[in-house]
Each structure stands twice: as structure tokens, then as C-alpha cells.
Amino acid sequence: MxxxxxxxxxxxxxxxxxxxxxxxxxxxxxxxxxxxxxxxxxxxxxxxxxxxxxxxxxxxxxxxxxxxxxxxxxxxxxxxxxxxxxxxxxxxxxxxxxxxxxxxxxxxxxxxxxxxxxxxxxxxxxxxxxxxxxxxxxxxxxxxxxxxxxxxxxxxxxxxxxxxxxxxxxxxxxxxxxxxxxxxxxxxxxxxxxxxxxxxxxxxxxxxxxxxxxxxxxxxxxxxxxxxxxxxxxxxxxxxxxxxxxxxxxxxxxxxxxxxxxxxxxxxxxRTLTIRLGIRLLDLGFYSERPEVSILKVSLLRPLLGIQGLILFAGLIVSYVAGIVVKRLFPLLDPYSLVTFAVIFILMVIIIELQLSIQEDLSPIWLYRVSMPNLKPLARVAVAKISLYTLVSFLAGGLFLFSVTGEYVSLFLPLFSLPMTVLNAVFTLGSVALVMTRRRIVRFSSRGFYLVEDVLALITLAISMSLSSLSVALFQMVSSYPSQLILLTAVSLPISLIIYFIGADIIGDMLTTRDVAS
Incomplete structure (x- = not known):
């Protein structure tokens, strides 16, 4: 003992x-x-x-x-x-x-x-x-x-x-x-x-x-x-x-x-020797004369066309079925409170996967520096990846809400929440970029980071949870007014693009000028 x-x-x-x-x-x-x-x-x-x-x-x-x-x-x-x-x-x-x-x-x-x-x-x-x-x-x-x-x-x-x-x-x-x-x-x-x-x-x-x-x-x-x-x-x-x-x-x-x-x-x-490239449903051919295209294929498309993509799709189906079950067993529960809980819970699961994913994407940063004039393409792909993973939680919440209430406006939740999703992705990647300059990324850690980085991830998760809760609350406020909801949803796309390009480019410059601590 x-x-x-x-x-x-x-x-x-x-x-x-x-x-x-x-x-x-x-x-x-x-x-x-x-x-x-x-x-x-x-x-x-x-x-x-x-x-x-x-x-x-x-x-x-x-x-x-x-x-x-x-x-x-x-x-x-x-x-x-x-x-x-x-x-x-x-x-x-x-x-x-x-x-x-x-x-x-x-x-x-x-x-x-x-x-x-x-x-x-x-x-x-x-x-x-x-x-x-x-x-x-x-x-x-x-x-x-x-x-x-x-x-x-x-x-x-x-x-x-x-x-x-x-x-x-x-x-x-x-x-x-x-x-x-x-x-x-x-x-x-x-x-x-x-x-x-x-x-x-x-x-x-x-x-x-x-x-x-x-x-x-x-x-x-x-x-x-x-x-x-x-x-x-x-x-x-x-x-x-x-x-x-x-x-x-x-x-x-x-x-x-x-x-x-x-x-x-x-x-x-x-284990990483066997799972590094994962199981793919389609072979994209990772090589490209343009480094940014290779980054897009390896970092974003590879997991989506493999087991991770199947898991995300299965999660959406489970969310819809869960709504039907909740409607039958717990008809008195507030659906929007459940959606907030569901979105936050899915984010908690996703953040664990993102730790390892971001670690893999940013580990060979020195290789990107010698083959690319700047790291903005890398930052854009990373922000897009985090945004897409986070958006899945809102899509699951929308399907859950639709299966409970039967209201088609519930399906607008992911698009309505897009600005908050992209803002959260920019903040998450920026936090990781700052941590990398202070603490070496643990290459072979099954959790991606050590305990201190786990605590920082929880702080990031807390902010993500707050932004997600705010998105669901705002959506609940305007869901009773379809015309305003459609207008705000249409405006959310250009706002998200502005946040995406400005935020990703700032992080790209940060990655270009800052080294990973060793």
C-alpha cells in the first residue's frame, strides 16, 4: 500500500x-x-x-x-x-x-x-x-x-x-x-x-x-x-x-x-502509430503542392470523413430520439432548459476531443513555418474546425428542441448561434496559442495536456458554456417572432465571417511570431 x-x-x-x-x-x-x-x-x-x-x-x-x-x-x-x-x-x-x-x-x-x-x-x-x-x-x-x-x-x-x-x-x-x-x-x-x-x-x-x-x-x-x-x-x-x-x-x-x-x-x-491517421471512409490524398490545402485535408476533412464524422452523425440522431423520449416521459420539463443543458454537456465532451486534436494540429508548427509564408491558413482551418465541432452541439440542441416542440423554427438554432460559435472558437484557439508559449505541448499525453492545462481548459469551457447559454437564451427570446428570427439568422452569417477572418488572422500572426516553449 x-x-x-x-x-x-x-x-x-x-x-x-x-x-x-x-x-x-x-x-x-x-x-x-x-x-x-x-x-x-x-x-x-x-x-x-x-x-x-x-x-x-x-x-x-x-x-x-x-x-x-x-x-x-x-x-x-x-x-x-x-x-x-x-x-x-x-x-x-x-x-x-x-x-x-x-x-x-x-x-x-x-x-x-x-x-x-x-x-x-x-x-x-x-x-x-x-x-x-x-x-x-x-x-x-x-x-x-x-x-x-x-x-x-x-x-x-x-x-x-x-x-x-x-x-x-x-x-x-x-x-x-x-x-x-x-x-x-x-x-x-x-x-x-x-x-x-x-x-x-x-x-x-x-x-x-x-x-x-x-x-x-x-x-x-x-x-x-x-x-x-x-x-x-x-x-x-x-x-x-x-x-x-x-x-x-x-x-x-x-x-x-x-x-x-x-x-x-x-x-x-x-497507439498513436496506429491511430494517427485514423480510419477513413474516403481517401482524399493528403499531399498537395499548396500547404494550406494539405492542412485543410489533414486537420479538417480527415476526421470528418472518418470515425469522428460517424460519431457526430450518430450523436445528432441520438439527440433527436432523446427529445422524443423526454416528450413522453417528462412532458412538464422546460425544453429550453434541457437544450441549454444538452448543449453544455456536448461541449464538455467535445473539449476533451479538441485537446488532443489541437495538440496534433499544432505540434509540427516548425514544419509549417518553413513551408508557408505565414500561418494564417493554419489558424483559419483550426478556427473552422473548432467552430464546426461546437456547431454540432447547437445542431443537436435544435434537433432535440424540434423533436420535443415540433416547431420548425427550432432548426434555426445552429445558424442563429453561429457568431457566438465562431467567437468561442477564436477565443479557444487564442488561449491554446498563448499556453503553448509558456508550456510545452505534451506530445504523447492521452489527455493532450497536463493537469494545469486541464484547469485552463475548464476555464475556457466555462466561458464557452456562458456563450452557449447566452445563445440559447437569445434564441428563446426571439423564437416567438419568426420574422425577426429569420432576419437575425440572416445577419449572423456575415457577422460570423467577419469574426472568423479577423480572429483567425490575428491568431495566425501570433503563431508566426511566437515559439512553442520547450
């Missing part, structure tokens, strides 16, 4: 290598003190004026949304996530760092100690990255629970245990697939489980128990921190049960890892 903790410690400190020696501990202490001070402030405010949160609850409450719907939705979504992980191919354990593969596996530690330390590292990393949600969570927990201080103080523990549960369950699925080497059987079982849940829904017309039960224990304490009727003692009991469940999952990971051999641990660089 001591060796596993040491492995977790050094792997985590490695992700904080941007900080100088000793500064990582100071940063963590400062972050912890900041969060503790925030929660003490919320508790003190509750004691001094308990009615302030009751008034706040009225202002943040969403009509038609109740704890049962939220609990079921989160539980079903998390179960579907685990099913998707079980159906994905996994034959080995991938490590991000070449040094971890070459050095750590030669140290005098058992595979059980190494795998346990690696799991604890991944859990710690996820907790640190998602600790930003503790800030708004303190105020929302106080508001929705009408100032229940015990629930406010239990929320950080419930959130950490929920994150740990997610990482531990995902890791256990991966470990079982690698240890047993029965990938096909596990994928078949996951598919049959999903089909059985679908059959249950068709027969009962209710949310399938098979999709709720596996994760209900993890979701309940988190949701009940934001409710009034559930007593704090019940939330404490649920949190303790979740803690026991998490320890059980980690113990199972430890036991299963004894059947994993060192040969099954491979560096991410080995």
Missing part, C-alpha cells in the same frame, strides 16, 4: 511539473484553504441570515424539474457511460508518459501495487480537475436545500466520492477486459444488457431499472445535498454507503490487477 501511494504521489506531481519544486504543495494547500474558506463563509451566512437561501431557491428553481427526474437522469447517463466503456475495444493498459512505461515498470513493485497507484493517481487527478465545481456547488447546495448547513458541508465529500466511484468503476471495467482478454464476450454482454434495458422500457414505458440500479447509490447522496425533504442524517448515511462501495471497487481493482502482466502496459506513443 505504501508503494502504491508513492507511485500515485509521483505520477500526480509529474502532472504538476509546470510548477517549480515545492510550489505544487503550496498550490494545493492554497486551493484547499480557499475552498474551506468559501464553505465557512456560506455556513456563516446561513447562520446569520437563514432566509437568504430560501429567497435564492425561488430564483434558481427550474419549473418541472424535481429530484426524481434529476436522480434518474444522472443514474441512467452514468450507467450508459459504463456500458459504452465496456463496448469499446481495450486490449492493454495505456500510459501517457514514455518515462512511466520505461522506468516505472522496472522498479521493484508488483503489478498490483503499480496498478493501484495508477488508479489512485487517476482518481486524484480527476478530483483536482473537477474541484472547480465545489465553488458553485457551495452556493447551489445552500440555495436548493434552503440553508441546510450539514448538506452544504456534505456536498464536497459526496462529490469526491462520486468522482472516485466513476473512475474506479471505469477502471475496473478496463482491468477486467485486459485481464481476461475476453473483449468480445464482454462487449456482447454489454450489448445484451442494453437491449434488455430497451425491452424493459418498451414493455413498461418507464425508465428501466437495469439502467438506474447500478449507479443509483452513487447519485443519490449527490442529488440529496440539493433537496429539502431528505434529512441530513439520510444524506450522511447514503454518503457512508457510497464510501463503502467505492472501497469495494478499489479492492476489486487490486484483485483483478494481479492477472494483468507488464506486457499489457503500453505507452500512448505505440
Amino acid at each position: 505504501i508503494k502504491a501511494l508513492a507511485i500515485s504521489k509521483y505520477l500526480t506531481l509529474n502532472t504538476l511539473s509546470i510548477l517549480r519544486a515545492g510550489k505544487a504543495k503550496i498550490a494545493l494547500i492554497f486551493l484547499g484553504a480557499l475552498i474551506i474558506s468559501l464553505y465557512l463563509f456560506v455556513v456563516s451566512l446561513t447562520i446569520v441570515n437563514p432566509y437568504v437561501w430560501q429567497n435564492a431557491r425561488k430564483s434558481v428553481a427550474l419549473p418541472g424539474l424535481n429530484k426524481e427526474n434529476v436522480t434518474e437522469t444522472l443514474a441512467v447517463f452514468q450507467t450508459l457511460t459504463f456500458i459504452a466503456i465496456a463496448m469499446l475495444p481495450r486490449r492493454d493498459i495505456t500510459v501517457s508518459e514514455q518515462a512511466e512505461y520505461e522506468v516505472l515498470l522496472t522498479m521493484p513493485v508488483t503489478m498490483q501495487e503499480y496498478m493501484l497507484g495508477r488508479s489512485l493517481h487517476l482518481i486524484t487527478q480527476s478530483v483536482l480537475v473537477q474541484s472547480v465545481f465545489l465553488v458553485p456547488g457551495a452556493f447551489y447546495a445552500a440555495a436548493f436545500s434552503a440553508g441546510n448547513t450539514v448538506k452544504v458541508l456534505l456536498f464536497p465529500l459526496a462529490l469526491v466520492l462520486w468522482i472516485t466511484f466513476s473512475e474506479a468503476f471505469e477502471g475496473l471495467i478496463s482491468y477486467v477486459k485486459v485481464a481476461t482478454q475476453r473483449e468480445k464476450e464482454i462487449r456482447l454482454f454489454a450489448l445484451l444488457y442494453l437491449l434488455t434495458a430497451g425491452a424493459e422500457y418498451l414493455f413498461t414505458g418507464k425508465t428501466p431499472i437495469l439502467l438506474k440500479a447500478p449507479t443509483l447509490l452513487a447519485v443519490q447522496p449527490l442529488v440529496h445535498c440539493f433537496t429539502i425533504k431528505e434529512p441530513a442524517s439520510l444524506v450522511l448515511l447514503e454518503t457512508m454507503l457510497l464510501g463503502i462501495f467505492v472501497l469495494t471497487l478499489i479492492t476489486l481493482q487490486y484483485l483483478v490487477s494481479s492477472y494483468i502482466y507488464p506486457e499489457k502496459v503500453k505507452p500512448f506513443s505505440a
Whole structure:
């Protein structure tokens, strides 16, 4: 256990290598003190004026949304996530760092100690990255629970245990697939489980128990921190049960890892040799005498005509079907609130893909400099790529809204949101360009960046979420006036083009004059 903790410690400190020696501990202490001070402030405010949160609850409450719907939705979504992980191919354990593969596996530690330390590292990393949600969570927990201080103080523990549960369950699925080497059987079982849940829904017309039960224990304490009727003692009991469940999952990971051999641990660089160009539906021929054409083909058209394009298309179909399901099961929910949530959620998924994608696109920047007079074409393609990925979230939201309301004006949402989409793309790429000058891009990192860059990505995501929410809110305001909606949609295209060319050219000049830090 001591060796596993040491492995977790050094792997985590490695992700904080941007900080100088000793500064990582100071940063963590400062972050912890900041969060503790925030929660003490919320508790003190509750004691001094308990009615302030009751008034706040009225202002943040969403009509038609109740704890049962939220609990079921989160539980079903998390179960579907685990099913998707079980159906994905996994034959080995991938490590991000070449040094971890070459050095750590030669140290005098058992595979059980190494795998346990690696799991604890991944859990710690996820907790640190998602600790930003503790800030708004303190105020929302106080508001929705009408100032229940015990629930406010239990929320950080419930959130950490929920994150740990997610990482531990995902890791256990991966470990079982690698240890047993029965990938096909596990994928078949996951598919049959999903089909059985679908059959249950068709027969009962209710949310399938098979999709709720596996994760209900993890979701309940988190949701009940934001409710009034559930007593704090019940939330404490649920949190303790979740803690026991998490320890059980980690113990199972430890036991299963004894059947994993060192040969099954491979560096991410080995995978990139096979997935660098991906699987393409059409062969475009990447070579061109004009470098900007080659950049367009490799960076933008290649992923769209491959597996990523199929995933985006499948996501649009799922959004439309999800609208039909929501219309039948939850007719009282506000569709625009759901669309805002859907757009933001899809953006959260897309930002992870964009980290690796932007890293790949900008890694050979020195090659572009010696073959092109300027990097404006590269910046334009990158902005177009980010805009297109983001636009998919609005298109999914429009299809979802159309399937719920049946109003054709809902399909104008992506075009109406185009200026905000392009502005967000310019901001995102500009942020990455600035970070590159301060921090070396991690070429073989499975996440694209290290922990500090993940936090910066979350800040970028927060701004993207704000712009997306603003777009949906503005669309809701003008959707009742078709003539104005058509006019604003028509005006959005030239505005978007102006933002696109000006913003991309500014970033192109920035990339031309700034070097990637090494």
C-alpha cells in the first residue's frame, strides 16, 4: 500500500511539473484553504441570515424539474457511460508518459501495487480537475436545500466520492477486459444488457431499472445535498454507503490487477502509430503542392470523413430520439432548459476531443513555418474546425428542441448561434496559442495536456458554456417572432465571417511570431 501511494504521489506531481519544486504543495494547500474558506463563509451566512437561501431557491428553481427526474437522469447517463466503456475495444493498459512505461515498470513493485497507484493517481487527478465545481456547488447546495448547513458541508465529500466511484468503476471495467482478454464476450454482454434495458422500457414505458440500479447509490447522496425533504442524517448515511462501495471497487481493482502482466502496459506513443491517421471512409490524398490545402485535408476533412464524422452523425440522431423520449416521459420539463443543458454537456465532451486534436494540429508548427509564408491558413482551418465541432452541439440542441416542440423554427438554432460559435472558437484557439508559449505541448499525453492545462481548459469551457447559454437564451427570446428570427439568422452569417477572418488572422500572426516553449 505504501508503494502504491508513492507511485500515485509521483505520477500526480509529474502532472504538476509546470510548477517549480515545492510550489505544487503550496498550490494545493492554497486551493484547499480557499475552498474551506468559501464553505465557512456560506455556513456563516446561513447562520446569520437563514432566509437568504430560501429567497435564492425561488430564483434558481427550474419549473418541472424535481429530484426524481434529476436522480434518474444522472443514474441512467452514468450507467450508459459504463456500458459504452465496456463496448469499446481495450486490449492493454495505456500510459501517457514514455518515462512511466520505461522506468516505472522496472522498479521493484508488483503489478498490483503499480496498478493501484495508477488508479489512485487517476482518481486524484480527476478530483483536482473537477474541484472547480465545489465553488458553485457551495452556493447551489445552500440555495436548493434552503440553508441546510450539514448538506452544504456534505456536498464536497459526496462529490469526491462520486468522482472516485466513476473512475474506479471505469477502471475496473478496463482491468477486467485486459485481464481476461475476453473483449468480445464482454462487449456482447454489454450489448445484451442494453437491449434488455430497451425491452424493459418498451414493455413498461418507464425508465428501466437495469439502467438506474447500478449507479443509483452513487447519485443519490449527490442529488440529496440539493433537496429539502431528505434529512441530513439520510444524506450522511447514503454518503457512508457510497464510501463503502467505492472501497469495494478499489479492492476489486487490486484483485483483478494481479492477472494483468507488464506486457499489457503500453505507452500512448505505440497507439498513436496506429491511430494517427485514423480510419477513413474516403481517401482524399493528403499531399498537395499548396500547404494550406494539405492542412485543410489533414486537420479538417480527415476526421470528418472518418470515425469522428460517424460519431457526430450518430450523436445528432441520438439527440433527436432523446427529445422524443423526454416528450413522453417528462412532458412538464422546460425544453429550453434541457437544450441549454444538452448543449453544455456536448461541449464538455467535445473539449476533451479538441485537446488532443489541437495538440496534433499544432505540434509540427516548425514544419509549417518553413513551408508557408505565414500561418494564417493554419489558424483559419483550426478556427473552422473548432467552430464546426461546437456547431454540432447547437445542431443537436435544435434537433432535440424540434423533436420535443415540433416547431420548425427550432432548426434555426445552429445558424442563429453561429457568431457566438465562431467567437468561442477564436477565443479557444487564442488561449491554446498563448499556453503553448509558456508550456510545452505534451506530445504523447492521452489527455493532450497536463493537469494545469486541464484547469485552463475548464476555464475556457466555462466561458464557452456562458456563450452557449447566452445563445440559447437569445434564441428563446426571439423564437416567438419568426420574422425577426429569420432576419437575425440572416445577419449572423456575415457577422460570423467577419469574426472568423479577423480572429483567425490575428491568431495566425501570433503563431508566426511566437515559439512553442520547450
